[in-house]
Amino acid sequence: MKRFRRLAADGRIDRARPVGARFDGKPLQGFAGDTLASALLANNKVLVARSFKYHRPRGIVSAGIEEPNGLFTLGEDATTEPNVAATVTDLYDGLIARSQNAWPSPDFDLMSVNSLLSPLFQSGFYYKTFMGPFKGSWMFYEPFIRRAAGLGTATDLPDPDRYETRYEFCDVLVIGSGPAGLAAALTAGRSGARVILAEQDSDFGGSLLSGSDAEHEAWRTASVAELQGLDNVKIRTRTTVQGLYDANLAVLVERRDHLKPNARKGQSRQILTSLRAKMIVMATGSIERPMVFSNNDRPGVMLASALRTYANRYAVAPEKRAVIVTNNDSAYDAAVDLAKAGVAVTIADHRATVEASHFARAASHGIAVFPATGIADVEGAKGISRVKLSGAHAVSIDCDVLGMAGGWSPVVHLSSHGGIKPKYDEAIAGFVPGGFAPTQFGAGAMMGVFGLAAAVADGANAGAKAASAAGFGKTRLVYPPEHVTDRTYAILPVWSAPQHGKGKAFVDFQSDVTTKDVKNAHQEGYQSVEHLKRYTTLGMGTDQGKTSNINALALMAEHRGISIPEAGTTTFRPPYAPLTMGAIAGRTVGAHFRPVRRSPLHDWHEKNGATFIDAGLWKRAWYYAWAGNSPETAYVKEMELVRRNVGLSDVSTLGKIDVQGPDAAEFLNRIYVNGFAKLPVGKVRYGVMLNDDGVVIDDGTTARISDTQFYMTTTTAQAGEVMSWLEYLLQCHWTELNVQVASLTDEWAGMAVSGPKAREALKLAFPDIDVSNEALPYMGCRDVVFEGVTLRLLRMSFSGELAYEVHVGADHAIPLWEHILKAAAPLGIRPYGLEALASLRIEKGHVAGLELDHRNTLDDLGLGKMAGKEKDYVGKALRFREDCQSPDRWSLVGLELMEPDKKLRGGSILFAANDEIKGHGRGYITSVTWSTELNKFIALGLFQGGLKHEGEEIVAAFPLRNEQAKLKIVSPHFIDHEGARLNA
Amino acid sequence: MIIPCPWCGDRDHSEFRYGGDATKDRPKHGTGDLKEWHDYYFLFDNPKGPHTEYWQHVLGCRRWFRLSRNIATNEIGGLA
Secondary structure (H helix, E strand, O other), rough: OOOEEEEEOOOOOOOOOOOEEEOOOEEEEEOOOEEEEHHHHHHHOOOEEEOOOOOOOOOOOOOOOOOOOOEEOOHHHHOOOEEEEEHHHHHHOEEEEEEEOOOOOOOOOOHHHHHHOOHHHOOOHHHHHHHOOOOHHHHHHHHHHHHEEEEOOOOOOOOOOOEEEEEEEEEEEOOOOOOOHHHHHHHHHOOOOOOOEOOOOOOOHHHHHOOHHHHHHHHHHHHHHHHHHHHOOOEEEOOOEEEHHHHEEEOOOOEEEEHHHHHHOOOOOEEEEEEEEEEEOEEEEEEEOOOOOOOOOOOOEEHHHHHHHHHOOOOEEOEEEEEEEOOOOOOOHHHHHHHHHHEEEEEEOOOOOOOHHHHHHHOOOEEEEEEEEEEEEEEEEOOOEEEEEOOOOOOOOEEEEEEEOEEEEEHHHHHOOOOOOEEEEEEEEEEEOOOOOOOEEEEEEHHHOOOHHHHHHHHHHHHHHHHHHHHOOOOOOOOOOOOOOOOOOOOOOOOOOOOOOOOOOOOOOOEEHHHHHHHHHOOOOOOOOHHHHHHHHOOOOOOOOOOOOHHHHHHHHHHHOOOOHOOOOOOOOOOOOOOHHHHHHHOOOHHHHOOOOOOHHHHHHOOOOOEEEOOOOOOEEEEHHOOOOOOHHHHHHHHHHHHHEEEEEOOOOEEEEEEOOOOHHHHHHHHHHHOOOOOOOOOOEEEEOOOOOEEEEEEEEEEEEEEEEEEEEEEEOOOHHHHHHHHHHHHHHOOOOOEEEEOOOOOOEEEEEEOOOOHHHHHOOOOOOOOOOOOOOOOOOEEEEEEOHHHHHHOOOOOOEEEEEEEHHHHHHHHHHHHHHOOOHHHHOOEOOHHHHHHHHHOOOOOOOOOOOOOOOHHHOOHHHHOOOOOOOOHHHHOOOOOHHHHOEEEEEEEOOOOOOOOOOOOOOOEEEOOOOOOOOOOOEEEEEEOOOEEEEEEEEEEEEEHOOOOOOOOEEEEEHEEEEEEEEEOOOOOOOOOOOOOO | OEEEOOOOEEEEHHHOOOEEOOOOOOOOOOOOOHHHHHHHHHHHOOOEEEEEEEEEEEOOOOEEEEEEEEEEOEEEEOOO
């Protein structure tokens, strides 16, 4: 049966440009200027969807962003995007759309058996089944619910499209380009202010696009043309303001699908803009409400304003006959325009008395008006066949469509994002903004100011105020089109039909919430609007209840016997409309998800067989191909190289901080627990820093270069934190100290030459430099010049072997590294990676990031003896608080695996030998390695009571793999207790 | 939020790091017993409204400064 037709002329479609899309696998024809929704209606596709829970037949309801039913999956394969409203989707060549939540098709949906199961889906269904009726109920129901109820399915393929994020600034942002928004933007623009006008639609004009008056259209085009001519004004279509945040930050998302952007050509599908506007004018308009009556969800029951928009803008009108049910005056505009398009219209007006001019206007277009009349029921399974009226004119009318004019809800969302609650306006029976920040203004229908002339005046006024507040005083106001007189607007709040048919009366179409669900929620005590929302899922769909919220809270207020303002609204939060994750992520995906830091030696590692591992943002050389093809085998070979011969390792990622000034020694003496005041020039000292609360932040070495200059290294992970901490103390608290700090982390490279043959290697590399034990003893340091380049030689060891670090300006890193390797080649020197580096330090019992987890005290790490007894240092007072002194704290221990056939794993939970293996245990393993010296697995860990239990046998459990192994607690220093190797 | 850096002027909050309550007096180095440090480090007021905090322009000039910010509304009251 034909219910819609394309009008022969008019409309804003370009009939010279036919467009071919595909819908459910079949061609769908339309014209440029159509939306997917208007093209579907023009092709008489009325039943296009199935509802969320009950799989009831549904059709398109609206012509805008508020659409609850007409959601489709666009694209295919990797470009699949589910749940897109057809009403905001431009029709373009090649568009692919599929219907959702129906199988095999919306017209013949096998899942509609859900309608018969509807008692299952009453309000609170999810909550009730979660709790009962038997244990595991949710497990039982969940797969069924997931399959049966729901929306479209997203793809799990990577998104091939490109998205962009950017920043922008302006003096005045105008949101919405209806009469008020156009007037505001133009008035502000004429002042010279930098104006951005954001319009979510594909064209400017808002409600003007739905009208048919030639003078209004002339005003609209002249206004847009003037805006386009102003250099200080930017106007954007298809750009939705998704949220307003602190300090007038607006987040705009622009959709460009209609341009068929090509990622390979660098074209973005969507652009997200973070816009800082000095002033914001909201002219976001209003959304028409449906009315609530039996079977009000039948396909063909639509918003009256949508019928008007389809007729005037898209030249799509009902085939023959329309009924419009209303409680207010705006229905008459829709009725008249439908009548002009040749539709026979009947108005059922809930009100007993209607202003005479509306009657007269209706009569002059042959429209029948039935006052004091509502809807009893709607008949027809897959489209409307007949509407049964109730009240004064209780007749039945055969018709194609039924328009609902339930009054207008101002779009107050953005005005509420800052936390200002909207307030109820009795005159329009709707919520308006409850106020604005001094930098924000509202105009037009969103303020409850209806009517073209009034909206233009309001918008011009707001635009002038915003421009003035932004510092642009002089402007010329915009005036409404000539000959405009606004008609009166009156509304009788009617929230539910006085007489109900037997069918379900829907409040929220998208979430399938009926009047009965609201009643149930009330009966079961979920009476606050926030509870109503969560109990019934009302307003929780992709439309966020744009058409349903006010009706629902009004019904709840009726049940409770309170006023609508007393019931209040739910909270409006960003985003205003659905947006893709791609737009939020922008270009920060894949390799660009976060920055990558590369050592100055990175290129050499890459060319010489290194496998890399991520360490924070750093790419570090993990192991080298010369030692093997897997980390498990390679690191052992690299360890042996260092223990028996000599190896070269990149330590450039260490934090490096230059500390200078007359008070530098005093400063270091305060931040390190151990003494630095008397460190001689040319010496290096290991130091540990505490936080004010006595917990270890970081460790590292600091070398004294001169009386007033020190060279500090930090762990790789804490480099940034330590730098900030030093700056904080110097700038906020210890302003009496004359000290400057500067980060050299990126400026300097570092390489460790480690192993018994390390000195020989340096001798070969730098034959003219004295590196003897006398000239450069353990913990000594010297700046030397080699081939015109300053090198900083530091004799210190992370591995426990005789070792040196050579630091040099980053630009010289690769030549120096290559020189050392070449010069010391006769010794068999090779590079070793992070895995070996970290394993060597475990054997030596050096703590590192895994042990320094910001929960441990000095004593926990066995470093308590380092702390100066006489001097003061950061964290000294709180280090001795009661909890930090407890003998049962988890403290550092060495661990040896007692069962050679087993494997140790990092993160294993430690238990005493007789403990039940359950819960959090008495500690855990922080670091594990195979020891080439001891020929067994060893580990560092934290264990309750620490080395008090030395020699005891305990158990390591790894529940994820159901593994357990016996360990022995030993000293964490597995090798060279006397330090003979270091001092060699 | 837009935060006024004393060196660089108004900048987006994403360039800054928060550094904690700035209303308390840190015991002078070398002074203060356990209780004084305890109260300084662990006890804070949580006023709904204007508050003075430390911030650092960590992705800019690295200047630390004291800023008045309304905790309830994020309104910036200026340098403190």
